[in-house]
Amino acid sequence: MPLLRDAVQFLNVVDANKGIIYKVANAYCRDKESRKDLVQEITLQLWLAFPKYDEQFMLTTWIYRIALNVSISFFRKQVSRDKINHPLTDEILTLMADGEQLDVDSDLIMLHEFIRQLKELDRALMLLYLEGRSQSEIADILGITASNVSTKVGRIKEQLRQKFTSLKS
Numbered sequence: 001m002p003l004l005r006d007a008v009q010f011l012n013v014v015d016a017n018k019g020i021i022y023k024v025a026n027a028y029c030r031d032k033e034s035r036k037d038l039v040q041e042i043t044l045q046l047w048l049a050f051p052k053y054d055e056q057f058m059l060t061t062w063i064y065r066i067a068l069n070v071s072i073s074f075f076r077k078q079v080s081r082d083k084i085n086h087p088l089t090d091e092i093l094t095l096m097a098d099g100e101q102l103d104v105d106s107d108l109i110m111l112h113e114f115i116r117q118l119k120e121l122d123r124a125l126m127l128l129y130l131e132g133r134s135q136s137e138i139a140d141i142l143g144i145t146a147s148n149v150s151t152k153v154g155r156i157k158e159q160l161r162q163k164f165t166s167l168k169s
Helices: 007-016 018-028 032-052 059-082 090-097 099-116 120-130 135-142 146-168
Strands: none
Touching: 007 018, 007 032, 018 032, 018 059, 018 099, 018 120, 032 059, 059 120, 059 135, 099 120, 099 146, 120 135, 120 146, 135 146
């Protein structure tokens, strides 16, 4: 059955896949207002591209590809605008107030911070990898080979290990 290219169908697709949109936006934006802007931009670009969706590709692959491309462009513009500052997020402030959870959660916060510091393509790759996507699916979404995915994941994991090791020393 061919997809109907109308507003109701689009809204159903976005609603069913909003987790992808928010996950990508969270990986590329630190503050709440920028994330809202990015989610809006991703949704707009999905709407503009919706009539051209080719059903031979998985819908989630198509959504990831658009969301990641929009996020990378958005991130690059933001970096050039404000030269990256590192404010304390609400999440960190909450954890600091909650002392006892800080040790376990601080590793998770540091992992997210280290991932945010990766190059755009590497960040996208780790986002998909941590979600449990297969190498071939990641390759399709990012437009690289599956063996390249494997190589890059190994290198990034080693990079992250070294950052954690130097942090703990």
